[in-house]
Amino acid sequence: AEEVGGGDKEVVREYFNNSGFQRWKKIYGETDDVNKVQQDIRLGHSKTVENVMAMLTDEGPLKGVTVCDAGCGTGSLAIPLAKEGAIVLASDISAAMVAEAKKQAEEQLLTDSEGVGPVMPKFEVKDLESLNGKYDTVVCLDVLIHYPQSKADGMIAHLASLAEKRLILSFAPKTFYYALLKRVGELFPGPSKATRAYLHAEADVERALQKVGWKIRKRGLTTTQFYFARLIEAVPA
Numbered sequence: 001a002e003e004v005g006g007g008d009k010e011v012v013r014e015y016f017n018n019s020g021f022q023r024w025k026k027i028y029g030e031t032d033d034v035n036k037v038q039q040d041i042r043l044g045h046s047k048t049v050e051n052v053m054a055m056l057t058d059e060g061p062l063k064g065v066t067v068c069d070a071g072c073g074t075g076s077l078a079i080p081l082a083k084e085g086a087i088v089l090a091s092d093i094s095a096a097m098v099a100e101a102k103k104q105a106e107e108q109l110l111t112d113s114e115g116v117g118p119v120m121p122k123f124e125v126k127d128l129e130s131l132n133g134k135y136d137t138v139v140c141l142d143v144l145i146h147y148p149q150s151k152a153d154g155m156i157a158h159l160a161s162l163a164e165k166r167l168i169l170s171f172a173p174k175t176f177y178y179a180l181l182k183r184v185g186e187l188f189p190g191p192s193k194a195t196r197a198y199l200h201a202e203a204d205v206e207r208a209l210q211k212v213g214w215k216i217r218k219r220g221l222t223t224t225q226f227y228f229a230r231l232i233e234a235v236p237a
């Protein structure tokens with residue numbers, strides 16, 4: 001049987017260790033050297049992170065809550081979570097991404113002298129299929145775009161198996177309009193389109209969750225000009 005992620009996964013790992021790392025570090029950063037499209041994606045992504053923080057803190061304070069941030073990128077979510085006192089495991093398939101996330105966390109999370117400051121997240125280089133253990137909450141933002149629907153079901157089931165209370169996922173929604181946009185994008189691929197992007201129908205994600213006994217409790221949507229993300233919070237049914 002083909003490994004989850006298959007050959008796509010090696011391409012994704014290679015991309016996010018090289019050109020993809022340079023591109024996304026810039027988008028997720030704060031420097032001015034971004035073009036209009038990158039600026040727009042930066043804004044959309046930061047709104048997704050804000051929405052996730054709101055979803056999480058809605059249910060009560062995060063102090064001492066264990067969170068697994070699967071596919072953590074440069075730490076855009078792991079760091080604010082740690083600032084709220086969550087105990088975070090942040091992992092990513094890309095060693096370059098993990099190194100950057102760790103560097104930023106060390107810069108931003110200076111523990112105070114009484115030792116009551118944020119807990120430094122634990123950072124690990126591993127693909128999310130290799131994650132194990134149990135966490136109150138598992139979060140996986142903007143990673144499903146690298147999974148075709150045939151692999152997405154297994155990925156969602158695995159993440160749900162790690163979560164005790166809730167699972168938060170974001171993905172690019174497959175609606176007619178976005179599917180069309182993507183097709184146009186494929187007809188005119190730009191130089192930075194090194195990996196394939198997969199859109200997902202919300203109904204398919206919902207079905208994958210139902211199969212393993214989970215249901216969607218909250219939904220959110222972030223759209224800017226070039227960034228679209230459906231956000232869902234799932235809980236055991």
Ligand code: SAM
Pocket residue numbers: 005009012013016024028070071072073074075076077091092093094097126127128129140141142143146
């Ligand atoms: N979640 C982060 C955020 O929202 O800021 C990063 C999103 S970025 C678009 C996608 C990330 O997923 C990259 O850092 C990439 O290396 C990671 N990734 C892709 N496939 C993965 C896999 N199978 N296991 C773990 N990480 C993966």
